[in-house]
Amino acid sequence: MKPRVAVIQFPGSNDDRDALWALKALGGDASLVWHAEPELPDGTGAVVLPGGFSYGDYLRCGAIARFAPIMDAVTRFAAEGGLVLGICNGFQILCEAGLLPGVLQPNASLSFICRDAGLRVERTDTPFTSRCEPGRRLVIPIKHHDGAWFAPPELVEELESRGQILLRYEDNPNGAVGDVAAVTNEAGNVMGLMPHPEHAVDPLLGSGDGALILASLLDAARARTLLAI
Amino acid sequence: MRATVVVRPKEGILDPQGQAVEQSLRKLGFAVEHARVGRVVDVDVEASSAEEARERVDAMCKQLLANPLIESYEVEVHE
Numbered sequence: 001m002k003p004r005v006a007v008i009q010f011p012g013s014n015d016d017r018d019a020l021w022a023l024k025a026l027g028g029d030a031s032l033v034w035h036a037e038p039e040l041p042d043g044t045g046a047v048v049l050p051g052g053f054s055y056g057d058y059l060r061c062g063a064i065a066r067f068a069p070i071m072d073a074v075t076r077f078a079a080e081g082g083l084v085l086g087i088c089n090g091f092q093i094l095c096e097a098g099l100l101p102g103v104l105q106p107n108a109s110l111s112f113i114c115r116d117a118g119l120r121v122e123r124t125d126t127p128f129t130s131r132c133e134p135g136r137r138l139v140i141p142i143k144h145h146d147g148a149w150f151a152p153p154e155l156v157e158e159l160e161s162r163g164q165i166l167l168r169y170e171d172n173p174n175g176a177v178g179d180v181a182a183v184t185n186e187a188g189n190v191m192g193l194m195p196h197p198e199h200a201v202d203p204l205l206g207s208g209d210g211a212l213i214l215a216s217l218l219d220a221a222r223a224r225t226l227l228a229i
Numbered sequence: 230m231r232a233t234v235v236v237r238p239k240e241g242i243l244d245p246q247g248q249a250v251e252q253s254l255r256k257l258g259f260a261v262e263h264a265r266v267g268r269v270v271d272v273d274v275e276a277s278s279a280e281e282a283r284e285r286v287d288a289m290c291k292q293l294l295a296n297p298l299i300e301s302y303e304v305e306v307h308e
Contacts, residue, residue: 059293059294060296063293063296102298103298103299105299106245107245108243110249148243150242150298151298152298
């Protein structure tokens with residue numbers, strides 16, 4: 001059975017088609033869902049918020065997109081335990097929507113950074129990293145201007161103690177607190193990451209490591225969908 | 230009623246834009262120690278009193294105009 005994945009398309013998304021392609025290539029039944037839709041398609045097993053510059057990044061990155069009509073449905077889906085993955089701008093949107101802790105700030109260098117990033121997988125017992133072996137190192141590209149994840153020290157401590165930090169940069173490219181590249185919500189069913197797994201699903205493009213993240217998501221979405229049937 | 234909102238990066242929050250502005254001012258020969266960059270939002274809000282306007286704009290700040298993790302804000306109502 002192919003798990004159904006909704007890739008949300010906001011005005012200004014630009015990695016939506018790459019995410020769609022990657023999820024399909026890995027065996028997912030992925031489709032684009034326009035931001036103005038009030039509901040997710042029936043049988044949705046996972047939601048992906050793709051990268052880009054939704055609403056021109058006006059005010060703060062992700063601050064406007066969280067008011068898109070589809071976000072009510074995404075919030076309900078997440079509250080029911082549905083799997084939600086936010087990539088780059090999608091991560092920014094989830095933070096602004098309060099579905100993930102923290103906020104993404106401009107890179108410390110103030111430069112747009114576009115390069116491969118080495119990542120350390122902190123946990124492998126999650127719906128987003130289950131395909132990784134413990135201690136696995138991943139190489140996945142980053143491309144962002146506002147990628148420095150920030151949370152106050154007491155919040156970072158809480159997240160660490162609850163195991164909500166899933167990926168860290170080996171060589172912090174953007175000034176993120178604690179080298180954080182990916183965090184989850186407390187329940188563990190929503191994750192955001194700045195690196196782009198959808199750009200790293202074929203070794204021909206430099207790395208296939210992103211496939212481990214997306215295939216983990218598809219495994220978990222398939223398992224959830226089978227349970228629901 | 231017109232209100233002006235000033236949003237600032239909180240003290241202690243890294244502000245690379247402010248740092249870049251500070252360096253540029255120094256290069257121009259200005260003796261500056263500390264520059265922080267925020268943003269200004271002017272809104273015309275329907276309200277029957279300045280107090281009501283302030284409450285409404287305060288709610289706007291909390292819900293959208295500022296992110297409380299990293300930003301502080303001040304509201305000025307022009308009567």
